[in-house]
Amino acid sequence: xxxxRYFLPVLKETPGEAQIVSHQLxxxxxxxxxxxxxxxxxxxxxxxxxxxxxxxxxxEMDRAGALEVLMPTIQSAELWRQSGRYEAYGPxxxxxxxxxxxxxxxxxxxxxxxxxxxxxxxxSYRDLPRNLYQIQWKFRDETRPRFGxxxxxxxxxxxxxxxxxxxxxxxxxxxxxxxxxxxxFARMGLDAIPMRADTGPIGGxxxxxxxxxxxxxxxxxxxxxxxxxxxxxxxxxxxxxxxLAAYIETLNKDYAATDExxxxxxxxxxxxxxxRSKGIEVGQVFFFGDKYTRAMGVSVQGADGTPVHPLMGSxxxxxxxxxxxxxxxxxxxGGIIWPDAVAPFSVGLINLRADDPECAAACEGIxxxxxxxxxxxxxxxxxxxxxxxxxxxxxxxxxxxxxxxPKGIKAGVVELRRRAGGAREELSVETAxxxxxx
Amino acid sequence: xxxxRYFLPVLKETPGEAQIVSHQLxxxxxxxxxxxxxxxxxxxxxxxxxxxxxxxxxxEMDRAGALEVLMPTIQSAELWRQSGRYEAYGPxxxxxxxxxxxxxxxxxxxxxxxxxxxxxxxxSYRDLPRNLYQIQWKFRDETRPRFGxxxxxxxxxxxxxxxxxxxxxxxxxxxxxxxxxxxxFARMGLDAIPMRADTGPIGGxxxxxxxxxxxxxxxxxxxxxxxxxxxxxxxxxxxxxxxLAAYIETLNKDYAATDExxxxxxxxxxxxxxxRSKGIEVGQVFFFGDKYTRAMGVSVQGADGTPVHPLMGSxxxxxxxxxxxxxxxxxxxGGIIWPDAVAPFSVGLINLRADDPECAAACEGIxxxxxxxxxxxxxxxxxxxxxxxxxxxxxxxxxxxxxxxPKGIKAGVVELRRRAGGAREELSVETAxxxxxx
Numbered sequence: 001x002x003x004x005r006y007f008l009p010v011l012k013e014t015p016g017e018a019q020i021v022s023h024q025l026x027x028x029x030x031x032x033x034x035x036x037x038x039x040x041x042x043x044x045x046x047x048x049x050x051x052x053x054x055x056x057x058x059x060e061m062d063r064a065g066a067l068e069v070l071m072p073t074i075q076s077a078e079l080w081r082q083s084g085r086y087e088a089y090g091p092x093x094x095x096x097x098x099x100x101x102x103x104x105x106x107x108x109x110x111x112x113x114x115x116x117x118x119x120x121x122x123x124s125y126r127d128l129p130r131n132l133y134q135i136q137w138k139f140r141d142e143t144r145p146r147f148g149x150x151x152x153x154x155x156x157x158x159x160x161x162x163x164x165x166x167x168x169x170x171x172x173x174x175x176x177x178x179x180x181x182x183x184x185f186a187r188m189g190l191d192a193i194p195m196r197a198d199t200g201p202i203g204g205x206x207x208x209x210x211x212x213x214x215x216x217x218x219x220x221x222x223x224x225x226x227x228x229x230x231x232x233x234x235x236x237x238x239x240x241x242x243x244l245a246a247y248i249e250t251l252n253k254d255y256a257a258t259d260e261x262x263x264x265x266x267x268x269x270x271x272x273x274x275x276r277s278k279g280i281e282v283g284q285v286f287f288f289g290d291k292y293t294r295a296m297g298v299s300v301q302g303a304d305g306t307p308v309h310p311l312m313g314s315x316x317x318x319x320x321x322x323x324x325x326x327x328x329x330x331x332x333x334g335g336i337i338w339p340d341a342v343a344p345f346s347v348g349l350i351n352l353r354a355d356d357p358e359c360a361a362a363c364e365g366i367x368x369x370x371x372x373x374x375x376x377x378x379x380x381x382x383x384x385x386x387x388x389x390x391x392x393x394x395x396x397x398x399x400x401x402x403x404x405x406p407k408g409i410k411a412g413v414v415e416l417r418r419r420a421g422g423a424r425e426e427l428s429v430e431t432a433x434x435x436x437x438x
Numbered sequence: 439x440x441x442x443r444y445f446l447p448v449l450k451e452t453p454g455e456a457q458i459v460s461h462q463l464x465x466x467x468x469x470x471x472x473x474x475x476x477x478x479x480x481x482x483x484x485x486x487x488x489x490x491x492x493x494x495x496x497x498e499m500d501r502a503g504a505l506e507v508l509m510p511t512i513q514s515a516e517l518w519r520q521s522g523r524y525e526a527y528g529p530x531x532x533x534x535x536x537x538x539x540x541x542x543x544x545x546x547x548x549x550x551x552x553x554x555x556x557x558x559x560x561x562s563y564r565d566l567p568r569n570l571y572q573i574q575w576k577f578r579d580e581t582r583p584r585f586g587x588x589x590x591x592x593x594x595x596x597x598x599x600x601x602x603x604x605x606x607x608x609x610x611x612x613x614x615x616x617x618x619x620x621x622x623f624a625r626m627g628l629d630a631i632p633m634r635a636d637t638g639p640i641g642g643x644x645x646x647x648x649x650x651x652x653x654x655x656x657x658x659x660x661x662x663x664x665x666x667x668x669x670x671x672x673x674x675x676x677x678x679x680x681x682l683a684a685y686i687e688t689l690n691k692d693y694a695a696t697d698e699x700x701x702x703x704x705x706x707x708x709x710x711x712x713x714r715s716k717g718i719e720v721g722q723v724f725f726f727g728d729k730y731t732r733a734m735g736v737s738v739q740g741a742d743g744t745p746v747h748p749l750m751g752s753x754x755x756x757x758x759x760x761x762x763x764x765x766x767x768x769x770x771x772g773g774i775i776w777p778d779a780v781a782p783f784s785v786g787l788i789n790l791r792a793d794d795p796e797c798a799a800a801c802e803g804i805x806x807x808x809x810x811x812x813x814x815x816x817x818x819x820x821x822x823x824x825x826x827x828x829x830x831x832x833x834x835x836x837x838x839x840x841x842x843x844p845k846g847i848k849a850g851v852v853e854l855r856r857r858a859g860g861a862r863e864e865l866s867v868e869t870a871x872x873x874x875x876x
Contacts, residue, residue, distance in 0.1 A: 092537075
């Protein structure tokens with residue numbers, strides 16, 4: 001993409017509306033714009049990141065055997081009356097009436113609808129287990145929306161729901177989502193620690209929330225540094241129920257807690273391994289048994305012919321929130337530092353002298369070559385000074401900067417810079433291209 | 439994907455709620471379920487088709503130089519008051535109030551918001567032309583929603599907006615979208631004829647709608663069969679304004695009109711070339727000048743320093759509606775016949791005897807091999823009779839069926855069937871696999 005034809009309204013000043021660094025940087029880097037309180041438009045650069053986050057979530061869900069569906073945002077109040085949540089949910093639920101005066105709402109979550117849809121395709125124990133998920137916009141009418149995408153009103157969420165015949169199956173489904181979440185966040189370059197959580201308005205018996213460590217996070221977290229050594233799950237066969245359960249049990253032995261769930265005895269036992277950090281919640285997993293299948297009258301025929309209310313879990317990831325969390329976890333004074341897997345482009349190609357024909361020709365050649373190799377390049381071909389181009393590149397935080405100037409081109413070299421850490425190397429064009437292509 | 443682990447609630451009977459064939463077949467093939475009047479949930483098979491349609495639209499928009507953004511569904515009434523459309527829009531607009539009693543609405547289209555967002559990133563004539571688009575859910579509160587996805591209330595739409603400094607630029611932007619639309623629909627296997635249209639509630643001077651020919655379409659259309667000969671645009675360089683304009687001018691010379699726009703003199707001139715068909719509108723392009731930029735007070739600095747209200751066009755494609763239109767255009771008594779580009783899977787692998795170990799082993803091998811080659815396979819591994827499997831395969835309409843039975847396996851052959859046309863061939867496993875891999 002040529003920057004001269006892109007839509008990247010960067011801001012030099014930090015807007016007064018933004019209190020936290022991710023919100024400030026997303027506005028400054030031309031990724032989002034607020035269109036109403038707690039409601040945002042995604043500009044091209046922001047949407048590219050959002051789509052990459054979404055795709056990683058999708059791939060890990062699919063790998064875990066979950067099936068993607070898509071529910072409407074507008075749902076009937078009737079459905080929510082069946083579970084008793086229509087009245088219980090409170091003013092965070094956006095209620096509305098259609099032209100025929102029917103009560104509707106903008107879905108804040110979707111346990112009820114998934115339960116009903118599940119019944120459509122599952123009649124007997126042979127149709128279970130099933131795990132269905134969607135990535136869809138939700139609305140929660142926060143009384144004081146703030147912190148940009150971290151606590152917006154309209155937000156993109158992955159919500160998934162598992163259905164099992166018995167406790168052993170339900171526990172395995174929970175564990176599969178647990179490890180899928182660990183893999184999802186790890187692919188995004190995040191340290192996300194699962195911590196035991198309250199079940200809140202969803203209800204239920206068992207829940208973990210996944211907290212990203214970030215120096216500018218919203219809440220205090222405490223953990224045994226041993227956790228960081230045990231988190232690598234790449235050797236675990238997630239389809240082997242026993243092996244998976246054993247791995248998760250080991251992992252959960254290491255102390256990790258939010259402020260509200262601290263255990264001072266457990267902290268004392270950690271000794272010098274106890275770490276204190278700030279954290280941001282990016283996902284939560286719940287098990288709540290037959291709460292909804294029973295309330296909605298949903299059952300399947302068991303192996304012995306008697307009807308059974310399947311046991312459910314629900315699993316959420318804040319997809320748009322992750323965009324904020326990643327920036328909170330990865331930035332410096334100059335701007336954002338995108339982890340490779342979610343970067344909007346891999347390479348920022350910087351032409352230091354757009355008015356120098358030789359330099360421009362070299363850039364065009366490099367741009368064509370990288371594009372042909374499938375590398376995502378944002379080519380700064382604007383007629384601007386080098387200083388302005390470097391500032392933009394630092395701010396938007398692409399993993400690599402490839403700097404091309406007239407002197408270097410005469411000597412046959414370009415400069416390759418790594419955004420994370422700032423390492424710089426002078427290389428021949430060929431060597432630089434080889435570094436950037438897979 | 440193994441069908442035994444998929445979520446495909448096919449129906450034997452045609453549901454009484456569905457009046458038209460696309461709605462009937464989508465329900466029967468387990469693609470969608472209605473969750474409220476005119477509001478649908480997409481089940482796994484339906485979502486796969488929707489995503490493929492969406493991706494073709496996205497690729498052709500990107501190829502035409504448009505930039506993808508994403509606007510929120512919930513917008514403030516204030517914005518729509520500025521253009522005068524808040525009152526004008528009528529009861530199709532879903533209006534609501536948030537918890538602080540602020541008037542909001544579920545976006546039925548987004549001229550206003552795109553105009554405001556455009557101003558954020560464009561200050562001078564050097565920042566134009568720009569073309570921004572989104573693929574996002576819209577809501578129009580139809581008084582009598584019907585025909586499934588063809589006239590639903592919540593629907594997925596691609597809406598795009600171009601901004602130009604002058605008429606010549608605006609006409610070229612319009613033409614680029616015009617040809618992008620032709621290419622988009624052609625890739626989906628559709629005959630979509632552009633016809634001059636009224637501009638309706640969007641307002642403006644120039645508009646075409648794209649009408650898919652389908653024997654079961656909603657409206658009558660009349661066209662010169664010469665159109666079908668001239669529609670191939672693959673040789674046209676869309677970046678060459680003059681060549682593009684000349685091509686479109688030639689194309690529009692051929693008579694084509696909806697019922698409301700008939701021209702009996704022009705029809706007489708067609709003579710024997712006049713064709714009559716049914717049609718379905720799947721897209722519309724509008725040019726409306728400075729209507730919105732003027733109303734919203736949006737301007738950029740012209741080359742001579744004076745402010746200019748950019749000229750706009752808007753461009754819509756009914757993404758979820760296309761799913762219905764494709765089925766209307768491509769089905770038979772047995773079910774859907776998916777064009778290759780939008781098929782949910784390419785191949786239905788049918789194991790005729792799941793309880794025969796040799797036959798099952800052969801199927802497993804074929805399934806593994808096709809999957810490894812990147813072919814999308816739905817493997818019917820269920821313990822069902824062949825007749826039921828064939829009926830499901832016909833109904834869901836995958837382009838290829840690969841039929842594996844015990845007798846064939848002993849003789850080293852499988853049967854390859856093409857859904858469109860029904861041609862069947864006995865082939866060796868190797869030859870069949872070679873046919874199915876790219």
